[in-house]
Amino acid sequence: MTAFLVIFESGLSLGAMYAAASIALSLVWGSIGMLNMALGAMLAIGGYASFALVEYLPVPWWLGFLASLGVGFIAGAVLYYVTVKWMYRVPTFDTSIVIATVGVAIVIENLLVKIFTAYAKKQPFLVDDGILMGSVTMRYQSLINLGIALVIMLILSWYLNRTRAGTAILAVAQDRDAAQLMGVPVERIFLLVMVIAGVIAAASGVLLTAVIPMSPYVGHEPLLKAFIICVIAGLGNLPAAFVASFVLGWFESAVSYGAGARYGFPAMLVLVIIVLLWKPYGVFGRRRVTRV
Amino acid sequence: MATTRLEVDGLTAGYHGQPVLRDLSLHVNDGGAVGIIGPNGHGKTTLLRAISSLIPIMGGDIRLDGASIKGVRADRVVQQGVVHIPQGDLIFTELTVLKNLTMGAYLAPKSEIGSRLKGVFEIFPRLEERQGQMASTLSGGERRMLALGRGLMSAGRIMLIDEPSLGLAPIVVDQIYDVIRDLKAEGRTILIVEENISRIVDFADYVYLVDHGEFVWEGEPDELMRHEKILETYLGG
Amino acid sequence: MTIPSTPAHGSSGAYAAARRQDLRLDLAIGFALLAIAVIIPILSPGKYILGQFTLFFIWACVVTQWNLVFGVAGVYSLAQMAVFFLGGYAAAMLGFYLEISIWYGAWVGAVFAVFVSVVIGAATLRLQGPYVLLLTLAIAVVIQALVQSDVNCFFYEGKICYPLTGGPRGLMKFGDLGFRDWLAYKQAPLGTYYLGLLLLVINTIFAFVIIKSPFGSAFRALRDNQPLASSRGIARVKYQILVFALSGFFTGLMGSVYAGHFRTIGPALLDLDLLLFLFSMLVVGGLGSRWGPIIGCIIIMVANELMKDLGEWRMIAFGAITVAFIVLLREGVVGVIQSVWRGYIVPRVPWLSDVRRSGLAE
Ligand SMILES: Nc1ncnc2c1ncn2[C@@H]1O[C@H](COP(=O)(O)OP(=O)(O)OP(=O)(O)O)[C@@H](O)[C@H]1O
Ligand SMILES: [Mg+2]
Numbered sequence: 074m075t076a077f078l079v080i081f082e083s084g085l086s087l088g089a090m091y092a093a094a095s096i097a098l099s100l101v102w103g104s105i106g107m108l109n110m111a112l113g114a115m116l117a118i119g120g121y122a123s124f125a126l127v128e129y130l131p132v133p134w135w136l137g138f139l140a141s142l143g144v145g146f147i148a149g150a151v152l153y154y155v156t157v158k159w160m161y162r163v164p165t166f167d168t169s170i171v172i173a174t175v176g177v178a179i180v181i182e183n184l185l186v187k188i189f190t191a192y193a194k195k196q197p198f199l200v201d202d203g204i205l206m207g208s209v210t211m212r213y214q215s216l217i218n219l220g221i222a223l224v225i226m227l228i229l230s231w232y233l234n235r236t237r238a239g240t241a242i243l244a245v246a247q248d249r250d251a252a253q254l255m256g257v258p259v260e261r262i263f264l265l266v267m268v269i270a271g272v273i274a275a276a277s278g279v280l281l282t283a284v285i286p287m288s289p290y291v292g293h294e295p296l297l298k299a300f301i302i303c304v305i306a307g308l309g310n311l312p313a314a315f316v317a318s319f320v321l322g323w324f325e326s327a328v329s330y331g332a333g334a335r336y337g338f339p340a341m342l343v344l345v346i347i348v349l350l351w352k353p354y355g356v357f358g359r360r361r362v363t364r365v
Numbered sequence: 366m367a368t369t370r371l372e373v374d375g376l377t378a379g380y381h382g383q384p385v386l387r388d389l390s391l392h393v394n395d396g397g398a399v400g401i402i403g404p405n406g407h408g409k410t411t412l413l414r415a416i417s418s419l420i421p422i423m424g425g426d427i428r429l430d431g432a433s434i435k436g437v438r439a440d441r442v443v444q445q446g447v448v449h450i451p452q453g454d455l456i457f458t459e460l461t462v463l464k465n466l467t468m469g470a471y472l473a474p475k476s477e478i479g480s481r482l483k484g485v486f487e488i489f490p491r492l493e494e495r496q497g498q499m500a501s502t503l504s505g506g507e508r509r510m511l512a513l514g515r516g517l518m519s520a521g522r523i524m525l526i527d528e529p530s531l532g533l534a535p536i537v538v539d540q541i542y543d544v545i546r547d548l549k550a551e552g553r554t555i556l557i558v559e560e561n562i563s564r565i566v567d568f569a570d571y572v573y574l575v576d577h578g579e580f581v582w583e584g585e586p587d588e589l590m591r592h593e594k595i596l597e598t599y600l601g602g
Numbered sequence: 603m604t605i606p607s608t609p610a611h612g613s614s615g616a617y618a619a620a621r622r623q624d625l626r627l628d629l630a631i632g633f634a635l636l637a638i639a640v641i642i643p644i645l646s647p648g649k650y651i652l653g654q655f656t657l658f659f660i661w662a663c664v665v666t667q668w669n670l671v672f673g674v675a676g677v678y679s680l681a682q683m684a685v686f687f688l689g690g691y692a693a694a695m696l697g698f699y700l701e702i703s704i705w706y707g708a709w710v711g712a713v714f715a716v717f718v719s720v721v722i723g724a725a726t727l728r729l730q731g732p733y734v735l736l737l738t739l740a741i742a743v744v745i746q747a748l749v750q751s752d753v754n755c756f757f758y759e760g761k762i763c764y765p766l767t768g769g770p771r772g773l774m775k776f777g778d779l780g781f782r783d784w785l786a787y788k789q790a791p792l793g794t795y796y797l798g799l800l801l802l803v804i805n806t807i808f809a810f811v812i813i814k815s816p817f818g819s820a821f822r823a824l825r826d827n828q829p830l831a832s833s834r835g836i837a838r839v840k841y842q843i844l845v846f847a848l849s850g851f852f853t854g855l856m857g858s859v860y861a862g863h864f865r866t867i868g869p870a871l872l873d874l875d876l877l878l879f880l881f882s883m884l885v886v887g888g889l890g891s892r893w894g895p896i897i898g899c900i901i902i903m904v905a906n907e908l909m910k911d912l913g914e915w916r917m918i919a920f921g922a923i924t925v926a927f928i929v930l931l932r933e934g935v936v937g938v939i940q941s942v943w944r945g946y947i948v949p950r951v952p953w954l955s956d957v958r959r960s961g962l963a964e
Contacts, residue, residue: 110731144391159929164381168678168731172885173928179878179921183914188954237471244457244468250419251455256443256472293874297743300736335751349737350725 077210080326084213088322090104090284092222094299095269095276095306095314096229103309103358104246106167111152112274112299113292114181119278120196120287121189134197141275149271152177153264161263178241184291193286198279218280224340225273226315232269242266246309266288294338368430370554371416371523375425378415379578384423385411386578389452395525398555400565400586403575409558411524412426412575416556417449418442429523444472452528452558456511458501460494465500465511468516478518485514488544506537513541517548524548526533526557530564541567566590628810631741631893643792652791656863658903659798663805663856665883665895667849670809673890675821675845678731680877681722681738682853684745687871689715689854690861691767697776704777708858715854716847723846727839746872772868779862794863801859804850806896812848813892821845822890875917879906882924889933897935 094116101109109115122144126136146230156173160166203212233239244252244260252261302321307312321341329337371393379385385408393399401409414420416427418439427434434442443449456466466485470478486493489510495503500511509529516524526545530538542564549555549568559565565572566586573583574595582595588596692714693707702710722741726734750770755763767773781793812818820841821842828859861867870876879902887898887917909916931938 108735113785124499155925163932165731165932168735169928169932171678171732171735172881173925175878175881176921176924176928177875179875180918180925183917183921187914187918211907237467240460240464240468241471243460247457247459248455251451251457253439254417254421254443254449254451254455255468255515256440257468258440260438289555301740304733304736335747335753339744339751340746342740342747345740346725346737346744349729349733349740 075208076330078207080323080330082206082209083214084210084323084330085236085319086212086284086322087325088193088319089215089218089222090277090281091295091298091302091322092279092315092318093225093273094295095302095318096222096226096311097273097277098296098299099303099306099309099311099314100229100273101270102303103311104242105157105161105201105263107157107170108174108300109152109270110171110296111178111181112270113147113290113296114178115148115152115183115271116278116281116292116295117185117287117289118143118181119275120282120291121185121194121289122275123197123198123279123323124194124287125189136274138198138279138364139294141279142272145271145273145275145278146268147271148275149267149269150264152271153267157263157267158260161260166212182289183348189289191288193288193289194282196279196282196287199283213343214283217232218284221276221280222315222318226311229269229273238262238265298341300339304345367397369393370395370397370430371414371556372428372431373416373425374428375420376412376415376427377418377424378411378413378422380420382423385413388425388579389575389580390425391573391580391583393554393556396549396552397556397571398549398557398569400569401556401558402560402562402565402572402577405560407481408578409449409575410527411578413449413451413527413556415559416442416525417447419449443521446522447525448516448519448523449525450516450527450529451511452531456500456503456508456515458499460500461496462498462500462511463496465515466492466496466518469515470520472519477520481518485517488517489514491508495543503545506533507543507591509533509537513544517544521553523554524556526555528558529561530561530562538564562589562596612912628892632806634798635896636803643795649791652795654903654907655752656791656794658797658899659795659802660856660860661862661880661883661903662802662896662899663798664853665880665887666802666805666809667853667856667941668880669884669887669890669895670812670821672846672884673840673888674813674818675892677723677726677842677845678734678889679722679726679743679846680735681719681739683872683877683880684738684742685715685719685722685850685853686857686870687745687855688718688869689850690857690859690867690871691773692854693858694776694867695767695775698773701777704779704858704862708855708862711858712851712854715857716850719850719853720843721847723843723850742872742877748947749869768868770869772870773861773865774866776861776865778865778888779859794859798859798863801856802896805856808848809895810892812845817841817844829861871933878924879920882920882927883931885924885927885933888936889932891934891936891940894934894936901935 094112098109098112100322101107101112119141122141123134123137126132126140127134132140152174155177156170160170160173163169199215200213203210203214205211233243241252241257241262242265244255245257245259248278249259265308277295278292284290285291298321302317303309303314305321306317324344325337326338333338369392372391373391376389377384377387378516389412390392391399401412403409415422416433416434417439418437422435429442429445429447434445457468460468460598463482468480471479473481486496491507492510492514495507500508503511513526515528516526529541529545532543538561545555545557546568557565557569559568566589569586572584572586572589573580574589582589582592606892639655642655651888664682664686668679671677671679671682689711691711693704696702696707696710722738726737726951729737730833749767749772752765752767752769754765757764777909779794779797782790785793857867860871883898883902884895885898886901887894887896902920905919910918912919927934933940
């Protein structure tokens with residue numbers, strides 16, 4: 074019973090940590106066909122933005138959090154103008170963009186090292202307490218992360234399903250040419266998607282760095298895990314990405330608990346390798362669509 | 366003397382730097398109905414895609430009301446009143462019928478959507494019944510109705526229609542042509558690609574024949590019917 | 603992308619003439635570079651510079667092989683360093699545990715690398731572009747994670763605990779290439795220098811032959827138009843496995859040379875930074891081109907040398923260069939040189955343009 078609770082608790086907090094990042098990754102893939110390798114760096118930007126504002130300005134933590142969303146907004150737009158805008162028509166876009174975003178990520182991370190040094194920092198947006206569940210403590214921070222991830226998912230679903238711009242995003246994702254024939258300005262929609270992803274990534278970055286120490290490279294592992302989650306969910310499938318975040322969180326916890334912490338991450342990677350070999354488009358995946 | 370709405374002038378266009386269309390010229394007058402015929406894979410769809418700016422113009426020019434659309438983004442061309450109803454099933458399969466239709470009115474003011482929707486539902490009551498259904502679950506005929514209905518939602522002045530009768534039962538085709546005829550009667554300008562020779566002869570007032578990306582014949586429909594050699598070569602007699 | 607694979611128009615005689623001219627040009631460039639490389643040690647530039655050149659030979663070989671897979675065959679594999687690492691590691695393990703000389707271990711390592719490479723090549727067959735990147739990256743990361751987190755003691759040396767794979771520190775003391783025993787101590791670096799040079803020459807000739815052969819055309823056909831190529835009856839499976847096997851062999855061999863040269867090999871070889879470093883060579887040189895890997899390697903290594911003291915700015919510059927090339931100059935430096943050559947120089951030199959005009963349709 075204790076084992077179950079331990080795995081449940083740590084899997085839940087892991088899942089909550091990765092859910093928002095996975096959604097950001099999945100959204101961009103589904104609608105632009107872009108595997109955004111700079112997502113890890115965007116998580117770091119969010120974390121550092123909140124940290125810097127609260128640390129160097131007389132700003133309360135919640136304002137720091139909100140302002141970091143603004144910084145994420147700008148980061149998404151910059152990424153669009155530096156890469157996507159010039160590349161999306163190229164036939165090899167889907168692979169070139171991976172390389173381009175890796176390059177951008179390296180630039181951002183090293184800039185963060187220059188500005189903030191590589192030493193770990195502590196996120197001000199942090200709740201230390203927890204409640205006792207049997208013999209296991211459920212941290213409030215995990216519950217907050219879970220709540221915010223849920224809110225992000227709900228707002229995004231509402232936006233995509235209920236607004237005109239959201240429907241246009243889905244239309245572009247399903248058939249770019251047909252959407253253009255309806256008069257949808259594809260470049261504007263891409264910019265919109267990048268900006269939304271930037272905001273979600275920033276939020277996710279703040280949540281993440283509240284749980285693990287913040288360094289410029291803090292986004293590497295979450296990025297890889299978000300990949301795994303999205304591949305298993307089928308890239309572009311948002312609800313499946315959300316659910317898969319938790320399933321994978323529990324899987325990782327269970328492996329760590331049973332076989333030792335060093336096998337948690339490799340086990341996930343092996344899982345994704347198996348999934349890719351077995352189902353080239355992910356377990357719930359089809360080719361490339363955004364679904365909500 | 367009718368004014369020229371759409372003018373294609375020495376157009377060369379294609380994919381990945383390889384021309385499919387070579388030095389093509391045509392014009393459509395205001396309120397006119399022009400048909401394009403020709404064998405499969407000879408560039409009919411490519412021509413419509415070039416007109417709606419989905420593919421870049423490699424040479425020559427395309428003019429709407431005298432203004433060149435060379436290098437103009439596709440959505441801007443739509444803004445100028447061009448409606449392209451694509452061949453096959455370029456509907457949004459993962460959206461509902463209703464959302465597909467509202468996407469058709471993407472550029473229209475919000476206040477107009479309701480009345481246009483009503484108009485489309487009057488023409489295609491089937492779509493009204495199925496409005497909550499995912500477009501992917503529609504039958505072939507229903508999809509074509511949806512594509513046409515989506516085009517009607519945008520209320521453009523110039524309609525580019527690509528093979529509306531392809532693979533449909535004659536009754537459905539009749540119904541679809543009734544709608545297209547009404548559009549013409551309303552004074553819209555129509556450029557239509559059609560393989561079904563009798564349909565095009567009934568409907569169009571001028572016809573171009575494409576072969577290997579070039580026009581090899583043009584003229585009035587009844588002239589075409591008298592032209593045995595063409596009928597034999599291209600249209601199986 | 604940069605080399606016309608088949609003449610679209612023009613007589614075959616003129617085409618053959620243009621090909622001969624290409625070959626002459628390649629040979630001229632090759633011999634010039636080779637002459638410079640042979641002479642450099644005679645100028646006794648010092649141990650450091652020689653070492654950097656040896657490293658250049660190794661990376662140029664690795665990038666040349668990567669170019670065959672990534673640029674020519676168009677299979678977007680990021681597992682290149684994993685193949686390199688495993689080839690070298692196999693040789694190092696044999697040297698460490700069985701005291702087999704690296705000269706023999708290298709062949710075992712190369713065969714092992716072929717095996718690994720073929721498995722990866724087979725695994726990526728069903729996948730599309732970005733999924734290939736993901737899968738191969740996942741494979742590399744798994745290998746690194748497993749070696750890095752290997753901390754269980756396999757044996758003790760004195761009081762120091764050694765994991766089976768050496769763990770994060772990697773392996774050491776597995777012997778070396780033995781040049782210090784054969785040559786005078788001062789001359790030893792020359793041994794690895796010329797070995798590296800020899801291997802680079804072999805690698806380059808091999809790659810050129812592949813690119814120029816019918817295999818190369820088939821690969822290009824596969825890369826540029828997969829549905830069309832397979833409908834033309836080009837067996838994708840066969841060619842993809844073949845390219846992975848061949849490039850795996852040379853890549854694995856270079857892993858052993860690396861291990862023998864540095865007398866250490868560890869999981870840091872699988873760092874993302876190093877992967878990007880090598881990848882920027884590929885991109886800057888020109889993906890899929892013949893001279894791209896060597897030219898890219900020269901440019902990036904010189905840039906690296908110049909920026910050595912810049913700390914983070916060095917990585918920032920590499921990131922920015924990679925982005926700039928992939929966004930703006932996707933044909934790389936070789937592509938730019940070729941456009942200038944064909945668009946500017948050839949039309950102005952009569953004897954060049956005669957052959958070109960009649961032979962090669964652009
Ligand atoms: N996206 C594309 N990329 C490359 N070539 C294309 C593309 N689309 C069409 N083509 C080629 O262009 C040529 C003309 O195609 P197009 O679709 O215009 O023919 P069509 O006359 O409309 O034929 P159909 O009657 O079958 O609809 C064909 O040879 C086709 O293979
Ligand atoms: Mg067609």
